Amino acid sequence: MQTILIDDDPTGVFLVKRLFQRAGLPDCLTTFLLPAEALAFLQQAPTEALPEVILLDLNMPLLSGWDVLEALKPQQEELKQRCSIYILTSSLAPADVARAKDNPLVVALLHKPLDYQKIQDIQARLRQ
Amino acid sequence: MDAGAPIAASEVRFRSLFENTPELVLYQNPAGIILDANPAFLAVVEKSKEQVIGKPYSDFLPLRAQPIFTQKLREAIAGKTVRFEVFASQGQSAPRHWDVVKIPLRQEGEVVGVHMVARDITEKTQHQEEIFVQNQNLQQFAYIVSHNLRAPLANAVGLVELLSTEEQGSPFFEETRQYLQQNLQQLDLVLRDMNTILTIRDQQHLAVPESVPLQEIISQVLQDLADVLDQCGGTTQIEIDQHMRVQANRAYLYSIFFNLLTNAIKYRSDQRPLHIAIAAIRDGGGRQVVTITDNGVGFDQEQAGADIFKLYKRFHTKLSGRGVGLYLVKTHVENMGGQIEVHSQLGEGTRFTLTLR
Known part of the structure; x- marks a missing residue:
């Protein structure tokens, strides 16, 4: 399950990394602390290099998770074929949940913290 | 006893109210022509009584406000007492918020004219708007604070979960514990910030x-x-x-x-x-x-x-x-x-x- 995590919070990155290790997926995770770098990667990557799963934080300086999704719009069709994008946020705001539902790129919004159960759910969904 | 005396007394009482109330009082005929206007109205439109009587009230209203007054006058003529709020100038006055009541006057069951009483509620409306904005700001503040409490807290929950599966004393255990500590400190900082901000807001009227x-x-x-x-x-x-x-x-x-x-x-x-x-x-x-x-x-x-x-x-x-x-x-x-x-x-x-x- 090739996954990239976009989160500016070092704790968030540490937690997800360790969870992936413990779930037996240590080589499946690439992390970006800077959303701009992640965006550049996604925009340049050939289709076959795109990850299967993207975990995207919302509240980041300069480029929010919503900004990243907006910037990815031109390659929406390609991404939908290949990637499942999950929003991973500590926000409990119903407005964010509603906005995630409306965004065709987003599979679901997950509330932080990520845990084994959520990783298993993502995997199960991927197998479907 | 002379039947005219009590009527004259009540006429004096009502005349006094009409002459002295700060509310604008008009009496219009069903065609909307002003038949009587009190001094408060004359003062606002800066006209003499002669300049007002016999004129349609719409002459003193901005174009934008005329439809609602016409509509409400029609309802009053149909026999209903109507009340509405409007933001409009009167004559050349600055626009104000008005609480307007139109009351039909009946003679032998037929509406022969309409009283209008307009009360200036500008200050009240402005205060309400201020409170509304303040409420929105506070709600936004509460939302921002809750979000910023939730971020380190969610981390802490995840880290504690992780900690319970790590071997005590291992490097991973130690690293996780350090992150946990950082996030709890962050949580504390957010609460301290909130306290600082609330204290400042509290004292802003005291800052001499x-x-x-x-x-x-x-x-x-x-x-x-x-x-x-x-x-x-x-x-x-x-x-x-x-x-x-x-x-x-x-x-x-x-x-x-x-x-x-x-x-x-x-x-x-x-x-x-x-x-x-x-x-x-x-x-x-x-x-x-x-x-x-x-x-x-x-x-x-x-x-x-x-x-x-x-x-x-x-x-x-x-x-x-x-x-x-x-x-x-x-x-x-x-x-x-x-x-x-x-x-x-x-x-x-x-x-x-x-x-x-």
Whole structure:
């Protein structure tokens, strides 16, 4: 399950990394602390290099998770074929949940913290 | 007993009310023509009684407000007492908020005319609007705070979960524990920030301004930051008349310059040694204009827009910042009746301009 995590919070990155290790997926995770770098990667990557799963934080300086999704719009069709994008946020705001539902790129919004159960759910969904 | 006497007495009573009430009172016929107008109305439209009687009321209303008055007059003529609120001028007056009642007058079961009473509710409406805005701000504040509590808390929950599966004493255990500690400290910081902000809001009416020598405050801040400035090789240049005074609260003023200078140090460029210039001039309106200019990393003003002074908004990715400092600075400046503006260019530096009384 090739996954990239976009989160500016070092704790968030540490937690997800360790969870992936413990779930037996240590080589499946690439992390970006800077959303701009992640965006550049996604925009340049050939289709076959795109990850299967993207975990995207919302509240980041300069480029929010919503900004990243907006910037990815031109390659929406390609991404939908290949990637499942999950929003991973500590926000409990119903407005964010509603906005995630409306965004065709987003599979679901997950509330932080990520845990084994959520990783298993993502995997199960991927197998479907 | 003369039957006319009690009627005359009640006529006097009602006449007195009509003549002296601050509410605008009109009597219109079903065609909308003014048949009587009280002094309050005449005073607002600045006309004599002769100039008003026999004219359609719509002559005194702005085009925009005429349809609602016409519609409500029609309802009153149909026999209904109607009440509505409208924002309109009367004659040449400034527009105000009015609470208007139109009451049909019947003679032998037929509506022969309509009384109108209009009460000026401008101040009440404005207060309501203020409270509405304040409520929205507080709700936004509560939302922001809850979000910023939730972030470290969610981390802590995840870390504790992880910790229970790590072998005690292992490097992973230790690293997880350290992250846990950091996040709990962060949680504490958010609560402390909230406390600071609430205290300031609470005290904003108590902040009695005094005449404060500007240079003295800035010298004090520079002295307190001297070590940090030295360590990063920073220099400062101060051009302020030593006699210049501002109407301010001493503690606020200190906090403003402390925050701005700390920011200048924190967001210095590694391409060149930090230089901060502080200058003050008196503008034409007798206000003091203070500029604080640095040659630091700056920020993209277009991207930051109006958010730069907002609570918990951050504009630098690599450096730590809680997004509280500039919010406090702006709050302090505005509490003292001043203004703050910022001009910044990425890679060039930042200039804050304070206008103080």
